[in-house]
Amino acid sequence: MVTSISTKAICLLNQIMSSPIPAITAQNFIEHFYLEGKELLELGALVPAVHCKYVENICDHEGRLVEIVRHDREFKYFSYTSGWVAVSSQEITVYQVSMKWVIKLIKSSIGITYSDAKQIDEHIWVLGEAWLKHIKVPVILASRLRQKAVYETLSNYLLERHSKRPALVLTLDLNLPSYITLPTKNRLVTIQDAMVFSHEKFSLNISFLAEKMGNNITQHGFSNGYRNLNLNDKAYRFSNQQASILEILDKSGCPMHKHEITALSNSMQNDLKGIFRKQGKYHPAWGEVIKYDGKGNYWLEY
Template sequence: MPSSIDRKAADLLLSVIETPDAAIRGSVLDGYYGRVAPALKEAGILQPKDHLRAAVSLADHEDEPINLTWSPEHRAYGYFSPTAGWVSVPGDQLATFRVNFSRLLDQLVERLDLSPRSAPVELVPDLLWEVGDARLPGRSKRTPVWIGRRLGDPAIWKRFIDTARKRPAPGLRIVLSFTPGNCLPTDVHLGHTLIAVRDVADHYGLAVVPDLLAARVAAGSQLNDDPITMAADGASLTVRGTRYAFSGSKQRAIIRQLYDAWKSGHPELLTAEVLESAGFSTSVNTLGKAFSGRSDWREFLNEEHGRCWMFL
């Protein structure tokens, strides 16, 4: 990460990323962010896209765009200012600068141990990318990582959910979001943990720190005050402050199904279907057998007459 990119430059970049076109006018970039703009341009993260014929005033300190005209005498675009006369506008300020996501994503995940180490795959054009499977400190298995932007927009959130349903998470999937944490949806899709980039990035805000990311995954990314919360991979459930851990993949599958049903408002499921979906053989026909060796599950799960559900 170039040392010239500081926190203010990163903050500007993150705000530009969340705009619909991930772009900013050159006149605004240089006029209001002149100190940090050069670092982002030099790093190749903001690149010229096209040119406009309008700019904010360089002489009168107005916020409204001014239409520019060509001056044969000055051989430049500009405008006439009542206070300063003719003002030429530099070429860079005529451009629209857009985020180069290829360069940005490379820098964002450069510290992660990713496999395969290949170019990100665009899942939703310009909005959602798959960057590979990360090996995080303290976790034995690699975890798939997606990166998304503008996930606070309901229409884009729906596109994310549709994509996640078509490509189900294999136990756990991390979704790094450029959207700030307080703007993210609270009803996260099953099997996904949604984490704001700002919460796990380094001091400059543009590179994910593996230890921070691992800690956030372990703690969960619950964004509301539900009395029952579940880690995205089903490895633990917290019921009114009491945490229950589950090490077996089949038990986790049971917990995920019943938690999802509880969240939906229709908690009761057929026990046989839950156990079959979790991968148990037909000889395991009750939750008691599925959770053999432990009894704490009865503190938040119940089963009667062939049905089971999660309760408070």
């Protein structure tokens, strides 16, 4: 669980992530963002990166970047007017954003607690599924969408995996141009737009995100409580006992043995077939949504 963080600190984090080089020098945040930078450091949102190799030449009033080197056991740069000029540790110490920390924060803020994030690109992560009001929605985190390669990778992934079941794509980018859109009915929302600025501590406006998904969130997925499932224009209904089994399988995210499933559901039956069979007929979701390997292992595909 990620410790709570102030909204102002997240705004700084967003600003850093959207800069051409997603990092900040110690001197920069001490001079301009001390409180927010200190908070990010203490929480682990900023981590040390490779030292800065260049610094602005202020002695020659040229405003150009010059290389920093080790000279007489100190970090210095050479000035034509002043000779060797020492550079403070604050000027060369650089911090970068910990994406591992950011992913944990976003997952916690949107209510994803049971699945590991899957990275499909250096700048794209599949976070899992979140409840937006009463419907479960796939959530993806992305950054650097202005880069053509990143945008194309995300678009291709959405076309392949989410042409029928729309996903919510949250991005760390700021002020994206209008030409950056997603295929089919997938929705793109910036973290900045989804934040609740009236709150001192960072939080996401879940109602706003659900509204952004619009009618798409009613077209596919389980209802809250797992009593209903809409899938590919088919509607499935489940009993309380069946819903309990489905919730366990869905939150597991991987195959589970029938004995483990029935133990967790407190079912009196040891075989899932009996739970999903009535009067000799299997539930319509059996084999379609509820998959099995014939060895007692079950999982969901939808």
